[in-house]
Amino acid sequence: MINVSKYKRLLSSTITNIKFFFKVLRRNRVSFAGFLIVLAFIIMAAIGPEIVQYERGVDIRKRFLPPSWEHPLGTDYAGRDTFAQIVHGSREVLIVAFLTAAFTTTVAFVIGIASGFIGGKVDVVMMTFADIFLTIPSFPLLLIIVTSLRKILSPIEMAAILSIVGWPALARAIRSQVLSIKEREFIESAVCLGLSKTHILFGEILPNLLPYIFMNLILSVIGAIYSQVGLYFIGALPFNATNWGVMIQAALNQGALVNPRVWWYLLSPLACIILIQTGFILFMHALEEIFNPRLRTEA
Amino acid sequence: MTETPLIEARNLSKVFAVGGGMFAKKRFIRAVDDVSLKINRGENVALVGESGCGKSTLGRLLLGLLYPTSGSVLYKGKDIWRMNEKEFKEFRRKAQIIHQDPYSSINPVRTIFQSLAPAMIQHKIVQSREEAFKRAAELLGLVGLNPPEDFLSRYPSRMSGGQMQRIILARALSVNPDFIVADEAVSMLDACLRIGALDLMLDLQKKFQHAYLFITHDLAIARYFILKGGGRIVIMYLGKIVEVGDGDSVIQKPAHPYTQALIAATPIPDPKISRERELPKLKSLDVPRLTEAIPGCKFNTRCPYSEKICAEVVPEIREVKGRLVACHFAENFI
Amino acid sequence: MSQQKVIISVRNLTVEFRVPRGILRAVDGLDLDVYEGEVLGLVGESGCGKSVFAHALLKLVDINGYIKSGKVIFDGTKDVYSLGKKELREYRWKDVALIFQGAFNSLNPVMKVFDHMVDTVLAHEKNVSSEEIKKRSIELLKMVRLDPETVLGRYPHELSGGMKQRTVSAMALLLRPKVLILDEPTSALDVLTQKFFIRILKDLRKEFGLTMIFITHDLATVAEIADRVAIMYGGTIVEIGNVEDIFYRSRHPYTRALLNAIPSIVGDISKLKPLPGPLPDPVNPPPGCGFHPRCPYAIQICREVRPELERIDAVSFVACHRWRELKFD
Amino acid sequence: MRWVIRRLITAAITIFASITIVFFLIRVMPGNPIDVMVAQLIMQGLDPEEAYRRVLAIVPFVPTDPLWKQYIDYMRGVLSGDLGRSILYAAPVTQILIYGIPWTVFLISISLIISFSLGIVLGMYIAYKRGGILDRFFSVFSSVTRAIPPYVIAVLVIIILGVQLKLFWDPYRGPIIGPYDPRLKPGFTLEFISSVFYYATLPILSYVLTTFGIWVLQMKSSTVSVLGEYYIMAAEARGLPERRIVISYVGRNAILPLFTSLAIAIGHIFSGSVFIETVFSYPGIGRYISASIGGRDYMVISGCFLIITIAVVLSNLIADLLYSKLDPRIRFR
Secondary structure, rough: OHHHHHHHHHHHHHHHHHHHHHHHHHOHHHHHHHHHHHHHHHHHHHHHHHOOOOOOOHHHOOOOOOOOOOOOEEEOOOEEHHHHHHHHHHOOOHHHHHHHHHHHHHHHHHHHHHHHHHHHHHHHHHHHHHHHHHHOOOOOOOHHHHHOOOOOOOOOHHHHHHHHHHHHHHHHHHHHHHHHHHHHHHHHHHHHHHHHHHHHHHHHHHHHHHHHHHHHHHHHHHHHHHHHHHHHHOOOOOOOOOOOOHHHHHHHHHHOOOOOOHHHHHHHHHHHHHHHHHHHHHHHHHHHHHOOOOHHOOO | OOOOOOOEEEEEEHHHEEEEEOOEEEEEEEEEEEEEEEEOOOOOOEEEEEOOOOOOHHHHHHHHOOOOOOOEEEEEEEEEHOOOOOHHHHHHHHHEOOOOOOOOOOOOOOHHHHHHHHHHHHHOOOHHHHHHHHHHHHHHHHOOOOOOHHHHHOOEEEHHHHHHHHHHHHHHHHHOOOOEEEOOOOOOOOHHHHHHHHHHHHHHHHHHOOOOOOOOOHHHHHHHHHHHHHHHHEEEEOEEEEEEEOOOOOOHHHHHHHHHHHHHHOOOOOOOHHOOOOOOOHHHOOOOOOOOOOOOOOOOOOHHHHHHHOOOOOOOEEOOEEEOOOOOOHEEEH | OOOOEEEEEEEEEEEEEEEEEEEEEEEEEEEEEEEHHHHHHHHEOOOOOHHHHHHHOOOOOOOEEEEEEEEEEEEOOOEEHHHHHHHHHHHHHHEEEEEOOOOHHOOOOOOHHHHHHHHHHOOOOOOOOHHHHHHHHHHHHOOOOOOOOHHHOOOEEEEEEHHHHHHHHHOOOOOOEEEEEEEEEOOOOHHHHHHHHHHHHHHHHHHHHOOEEEEEOOHHHHHHHOOOEEEEEEOOEEEEHHHHHHHHOOOOHHHHHHHHHOOOOOOOOOOOOOOOOOOOOOOOOOOOOOOOOOOOOOOOOHHHHHOOOOOOOOOOOEOOOOOOOOOOO | OOHHHHHHHHHHHHHHHHHHHHHHHHHHHOOOOOHHHHHHHHHHOHHHHHHHHHHHHHHHOOOOOHHHHHHHHHHHHHHOOOEEEEEOOOOOOOHHHHHHHHHHHEEEEHHHHHHHHHHHHHHHHHOOEEEEEEEEHHHHHHHHHOOOOHHHHHHHHHHHHHHHHHOOOEEOOOOOOOOOOOOOOOOOOHHHHHHHHHHHHHHHHHHHHHHHHHHHHHHHHHHHHHHHOHHHHHHHOOOOOHHHHHHHHHHHHHHHHHHHHHHHHHHHHHHHHHHHHHHOOOOHHHHHHHHHHHHHHHHHHHHHHHHHHHHHHHHHHHHHHHHHHHHHHHHOO
16 A cells, blocks of 8 residues: 555656656757757667668769758768768767766766765775876877777777766766765754664765756766767777768768868768757756756745 | 763863864864763753854764764763664664754755654654654644644745744654754844744743753853753853853853853843943953963963963862852852 | 934835845835934844845945935935946945945955055055055054054955954044944854954944944844944834834834843843744735734734834834834833 | 975876876776787788787887786886887887977967966856846857867868868868978978968867867856855945956956866866867877877877876966965965
8 A cells, every 4th residue: 555655656746847847948948959959869869770771882973962852961972871870870879878977977976975975085095096087188098998999899888988087077076065965964963863874875965966966967978979979080999880970080081171072971970969969968957947946946 | 869860971072183184284173171061851951152162062972973082971871982773773862953054954855744754764753654744743733833734745945944943843853852952043043033932942841851952152042041941051161161050140140250251241132231331351352263272271361360370270160159160269259 | 413414314215136036125115314423223133134225325236136216315415326436436435334244255365454455545545655554554453453463464364253353344444434334243253252343343433433334133232332223124114213212112013022032141031022923025025014914013004004104203213003002011 | 385395296196196097997908909009010911920029119018027017117118208119100109299299288278378268258257247148148158169079169160261261271282271381391480480370270269169168157157156255245345446346356266266177177178189189180199199099009199198197287286386376275275
């Protein structure tokens, strides 16, 4: 019986939250646009590759065609459809980005919480380590790691490598959040009430952290897209993959800067990157508003 | 026959280290310095002192929220830091705190019910969520929030300071404590509401029979609390208890030069009286730095009556005509 | 006192703020005269708009606020709100100086105390030498019982709260202003420091013949220093009178309730009685008299018509529909 | 003074620790740079033994030694300035770095100064005009430019300003990329120096576009919080001239917190240099990194990486010292 009522409560609170979410989105059109863009890309990555066929065959006669019904975004240097490449590339870009964000946030969360909550020597060691990592410039570090690897990376491995550079900053931020929440008097009250450490961590501190973590999850996604496409673009990862970064590099190699015929091929992935990053940023602005407790109470 | 005090501080000291990094020099603050104090069941003690005198630290030491540098805290005769886990858990339930700022002492992202329930459930005061809800509503009714059910589902940001203060009180009482430390519990409230909050605290004491350690910087508030609820006033200066007396005797006839100065400085809301009063007698206006070590009596640098002995020998707290005073020359003043 | 000249005259002052919930009216149609040479105590609970009022006397409002209507006339002729930029700058500090509630934070953390003094003087007087400013500062700092040589060379964070308070007071007197406004000058100080600070203020008043507006929530402090007292509630003045009238013969139910709710270290506590109920919401103030929801004497008219501030005698005013009939014990 | 020494020691430890971490990080990863290089040479047609010998000649340690010995050899090399040799350029890595560093420093320092000052001025401006059109525009624009990778910005800058508008266009050679006009002889001539600046314009613009948004946002929020401080209103109350308040009271205090993020920004801009120098064929450290990637010229990459890390730590040090000069409170912390 109690379980049923628990689920009912959960369900109803979820519904209220979702309603509130859309209410804020409706109020702020720019953020709503961001949400739609992100949603569109997710749909494209999820079902796009099943619908859009990608012919890998080379057909020199079809080189650098302008957009047409047959090729909505034209073709590349080998006569292959640009749109299909964009669609097929989006899946890997997004999977890796979300995986990276998940890994980064999990690692940063565990380390940040442990550091802030346990404190003492654990804190000193972990934060010294994070600080050193923070000073190492992230993209060059990625490059040096990737070049010393020989194999072609699976999305999970790729995400694991990308999260090496993302965690320190976030772990530090989470730690300082934990520390500042820990200083608040309601934690002292909870200790005084004899509540367990588990409750204090998950029942009192965590609910205050969640919005912050969620926002950083999105920031990690943005960061992961940046580095991932960058690695392909710079040529640190195999050229045969279908990825927006590969497309940009290929276009530049084909003289896209001077040859307007290549522009459709160059600008398509560029536009996608701009769009999706902008979408995430705008969406995050909406979340900021949603999580702002002051606005929340007035909704 | 002396009964075992409910809670007792025995030669309690707490030293905080400030500053100090890889190369910087550490400084130490003796926030609480060799303090002994007994509080009996159901008794009220008002602890008065200026900011930085260590009164909050003493409160936290008594609650077991801080580990003492030396000395011990005894709950019903047992050292709290030598208790086994079960006993300590029980102590935690029995000793509660009320903070100054009601907003920061309740989790802003949880509803009032979510803040009240876990402690009751964890201490098995209630057996189910439903029972917790019932009891929470009952408590809110007791502190005068009606209808209670309305408040339980609210978030803290939608309530006034006065209401929040009541909720904090209800939460402290929800675990049936027998000792509550109220740390500047009413100083954030509007002046008009303060005595109302004090009255409520004392009313509930009649029902729940707990003891209060009422920490405040305001002598007038302390006096009201003690005159209305009975008990003692304790004056603290730079980590030391300087004077203890029943009722408002400390205020009517202060024995320690510091208490005298404090009382002379406290303004009185009556133009005729306040304009006739003299300035407190003090040698120096500035409070010594907390990191400074003062030999002898801590007040000797500012005391108008200080003599050679005051700068050399720490005055023991002793009984002088029914009063506890830590001054070499207490007899001259009482 | 009645023969005295009015130095600041405030008429129908209204200050509003834009807040997420709407428009917050912090000061609501306030009228007040301040006489030359007096110490006027302005008393109100937190949130009654007293700080906003103090700032508005200098035409200062923070970034979300604006002065909606009203007039502040200084010295009979100077209409503060129609002054040009340059004249306004001259009016500030030279005519009226203000010690902020956050006196602790009213010094620029990256500047030494002496540089503050230099800035202040040079903003108003040209061709003053650094030595001259130093001489003046030293004189004033001595008056507030600070050691000038050490204080002048220090950064704000190196001074204690009480020292900062006195430094700011010395700075307020650099240009010999006619009026000094003090916004909660004592509330962050320890009792002992408070007492001495009030003594210093009394000395300064004697020395310079200052007019002071002493703003506080603490009736006890006002009892000690003020000649006249104005009681503020919900953004407006509800009662003004000589200090003894206010404390012994107050006419407004709010003043009465306030006096009855404040414990003291002397006297009987059994007569004390809390005043329940929250302050009026400045975004949605109640109609009629702002105090009616908490007033035990409220009748129908109080709920509908807002009482005017009525003159009772030369210096006393009250804003209550029933002041003539109400008899407090 | 003591504080400065302390800070210097910390910086040295940081550099040492990060080199160590990276050295071991690479070794615990699957794969090994030595094997990768050998494989690369084999792919280029060398026979395995020859390839292995070539690689051995260029690394400053012996790959068959135990790890700790390799590490000590490597560190000894780093300290004596021996960072191995390049396969592609057939030259010591140190020499390549000496050629590349000035170009990178030139671009990055100018860009950083421009974007920092631009961000401060704009940030303060929109903080004063809060809620206006510019404010709303910049709060979106700044966060978007921050999220768009520099390689995207760089390509767009070339296409729009170089190719389309022909502002940076050479009729014979196409869009202006590279360090300077190759037809000129390097030297202290006005012509050469102005060519250097002309060629640097687009890369600098790309850096500024990708980084100044952060400064705008940070300066705005910092200014807004300073504007809420009592000492600003107190300065107004004292009748100080507006200019004085804006510069010495608002500006100076609002800039302070930005110094703490300068550290992260400097690391960021170095990361971006890999992309921007690649797109613009600019002969700095970043360009050498990307050029060495294809040929798996590992020693060049790790040498460049080392230099960038040191540069970041040193710039952090400078930012910190500057900060302590500007904020009297820091010295007593």
